[in-house]
Amino acid sequence: MDTRFIRYRKVKNNLFKGIVILFSFLCTIPLFCILYYIIRKGIKEINWHFLIRLPMPVGEVGGGIANALSGSMMIVLVAAVIAIPFGILAGIYLSENKDKKLAYWSRLSADIMQGIPSIVTGIVVYFWIVKPMKSFSALSGSVALAMMMLPIVVRTTEETLLRIPNSFKEAALALGVPYHRVILRVIVPCGLSGILSGSLLAVARIAGETAPLLFTAFGNPYMNVNIFKPMQSLPLMIYNYAISPYDQWHNMAWGAAMILLIWILLLNLLTKLVTKRWRIQL
């Protein structure tokens, strides 16, 4: 064959490779810009007191974000406690009953729910919970966040379990193991790493949500640990401080943003770790 033709193909190949590499590099730039900016602005705010002190009135120095940090953790924890068990059970149903009508409709609604704007979820929960209970509350915020987590947990559980070969189920059934034990003691443990990492990613995904909390958890300048009362959270605090006219509050918002970012990065790292540590060779 003509060597010029081959050379031409080589050039084309390399060009294509170069473009692919360039674009995957470009994809990392936004993340690094965000990280750089937030760290530059936030790092000087962060110290031990910042984490454990309550906010101070404008003008006084040395305030912290203890209420927002604890509030965020609590709201997210309650959301996870609501969404993860529901999501795993629904995911099991979907993977075990692929062709049922109900499975089709719940799969569809999970997919649509993932696309619902979070502010809409917030408003709906406002009408469901906040109005009847006549009070903003951390619980209502958790419900709104749980509604956002649910479809993620459902779908990752389903997809994980679908990848587990049927032969393990058959082996267990042939030993005379009842169906519910086959699912809980064989199928779910085989998919544990996938289910756990899906759940952790869902937590990471909602930890920074602001919109669903605006009309639900509402925010609170004081320390509160009662989930039936309004509660502060990091995203709400960042929002409130960032739109305030005070420079000092702007700086604290940057600090809080950095804490939130670290939290989410840690969750992502933990997910990677869990996936590696608990992976089961099928």
Add this chain to the structure above:
Amino acid sequence: MENTIIKCENFNAWFGDNHVVKSVTMDIPKNNLTAVMGPSGCGKTTFLRCINRMHELAPDARTEGSLKLYQDEVYDIHPILLRQKIGMVFQHPNPFPNMSIYDNVVAGYKLNGIKLSKAERDDIVEDSLRKAALWMEVRDTLRKKGTFLSGGQQQRLCIARAIAMKPEVLLLDEPTSALDPVSTSSIEELLIDLKKNYTIIIVTHNMQQAARISDRTAFFYMGELAEYDHTKQMFISPKDKRTQNYITGRFS
């Protein structure tokens, strides 16, 4: 036949409208090794899976006729109890990937929530692995995952898992078709050894294997039981035309 453990009379099985096992009548003797042979798609696997009621797990599966374990209709025994009495080994080795070798052997007890003392468990594990001719190879690595073993070892682990439940009958569906010749012959030896204490029914595609290890052979053809006889008899002078053709390799 005296000493019959499984007795079929006009037994039929369907997948929807697909009549897969047609009016099978046969007696399977205790502590014998019975081979089930026939061209692929003739219903061997389906027949085997009727014996421990795994067939009914398929949507729109159906059966008719009589299939007895001793005096009891299999379809009157609760499937969970039945399957603890009738063990099964599959075509592809399938040790549980989330369990160690040790836990795989006692999986039938663990998963069924049957409590055993540590000593009882240790005994069952050693005994079953010895019977499955795997003990010497894995005695030092019992805590390792079963999936690290070779294919042949995994299949012997699956046999150990089945016999750990002390079943009456052991069903094997082409247990060596995914294995190399060395692993195959070690499993054949093992089966010959096991038939002293267990009734074994093995589906095999391999005529030499049937000839080597089985006492009786059942030949299925398109869902019918074409011929059922002592293995020697059947290979020397098959009575049915379809069996003759199969044995002489006129179709496969």
